[in-house]
Amino acid sequence: MNSEEKDLSLKHLAHDLNNIFTRIFASIELLKLKNRTDENYASLLNNIESGAYLASEIINTTIGKSSASIQNRRININTIIQDVVNSYQGYANGKINFSLSLQPNLKLINAKYVDISRIVMNLITNALESIENAGNVSIKTFILNNDQLIKIIIADDGVGIDENLYNLIFAEGFSTKPHTNKSGYGLSIVKSLVELYKGTIDVQSSKQKGTQFTLTFPAAVTSKVTIDSSKTVLIAEDENTLRYLLTELLQSYNYKVVSVSNGKEALELFATNRFDVLIIDKIMPQLDGIECIKQIRKQNYNIPIILASGSSTADSSLINALNISYVLNKPYNFDEMISVIEDILT
CATH class of the missing domain: 3.30.565.10 (Histidine kinase-like ATPase, C-terminal domain)
Known part of the structure; x- marks a missing residue:
């Protein structure tokens, strides 16, 4: 395996692992919403969360992401x-x-x-x-x-x-x-x-x-987010469990959510339905996230789009050219995700 193939393999590895980590974090967020009061339970959640974040950041460093790009x-x-x-x-x-x-x-x-x-x-x-x-x-x-x-x-x-x-x-x-x-x-x-x-x-x-x-x-400032329950989010994510967990999480904040597994399905739904913001995974089968966004922009739609990336940060010139509102790196920081959506929709 030459260096270019090895680099690609590592990036794919990071993409898959970050999807797994994001599922873990989404599960943690949903458990937190259950209002468990047991102190040991909360402590265990914190340990899982912080340990997984550390592992993720080590992965990102290993594949060459600069420290500045880690959230x-x-x-x-x-x-x-x-x-x-x-x-x-x-x-x-x-x-x-x-x-x-x-x-x-x-x-x-x-x-x-x-x-x-x-x-x-x-x-x-x-x-x-x-x-x-x-x-x-x-x-x-x-x-x-x-x-x-x-x-x-x-x-x-x-x-x-x-x-x-x-x-x-x-x-x-x-x-x-x-x-x-x-x-x-x-x-x-x-x-x-x-x-x-x-x-x-x-x-x-x-x-x-x-x-x-x-x-x-x-100390970090805790933001109090007011959600407009009339807003609808379209999620395009090929990983089934992650797609389900993201849907559950956003619904817990009173968003209406529609989810699909690839860019082709996203385009089909987008053509016949109204959405307020799109969350599109960068790497998907049939039609990847970048190509999906290109086709949306060709139709002169200016809908806010969040690009989710589990492997590497997309080229900044491409982000600007496609008028992408925000790049959200996996594994997700869910406070950040909710805050970004709120900022986009207000």
Whole structure:
């Protein structure tokens, strides 16, 4: 298999896997709508959701998508902290005591799961490497400023940092550890990622007593969507289960929904029915999404169209030429989907 064939194979793999992930996320969204109140049930859903998003983002990175093209998600920092701590239990080998005090029902933040995981992993790695034998790492989360700010404290009782080095520890390439120690991503990367999401990071430390990093992030704003139940959405999606779940999800928001399995069926329905917005999958049998949209535009219809893509981002010049309202990458962020539809229809 030559490089071009391998690249195509990977993109097809990503397309199919992202369809599977989207089915998982749609199922999660529908379960959330059942108003289950059991705390363990909700926690399990969050773990499934965040883990699947991470896997999806790794896939996208593997096939060459830039980090900038990966969508931000509404994520739970508590879940990331718990996942990272669990992953370090074997590494700690019983010599490190992790103490977690994570505020229940912590507000979400809008960020890339991979980036926040890198921040937490690096700070925990630094804490573990500062502890020479046995010791303690404590992690706390809080909500401040009337639910508008999330605060995280990661502290250890390791060897500490000289106060006169505080201004250097975030500098590119600076380390208080031996150069042979390659663990972690570097505090300069952590600082840049924190600032990317309009957060802050501060350090306090004492030699032979330990170090404490304090981070803050703005909480994600929860939008209150008002749905016009007179609006009708046409979904063209070839994957049966995903098509069913998307229909159920949009109907739960009081949209009228019609769904088909390919572009040919979409054109036939479009010719005899009125729709307010179309969600068209890019890759479908018989007539793919791009060709379907081309034929709609040839008939001079200016209906809003959302292009769904599970493999790679469509060419921007083609998007503009076809007057596509929005490109929605799989796996879907369902808050984003509802928000996009609302914006289009208002």
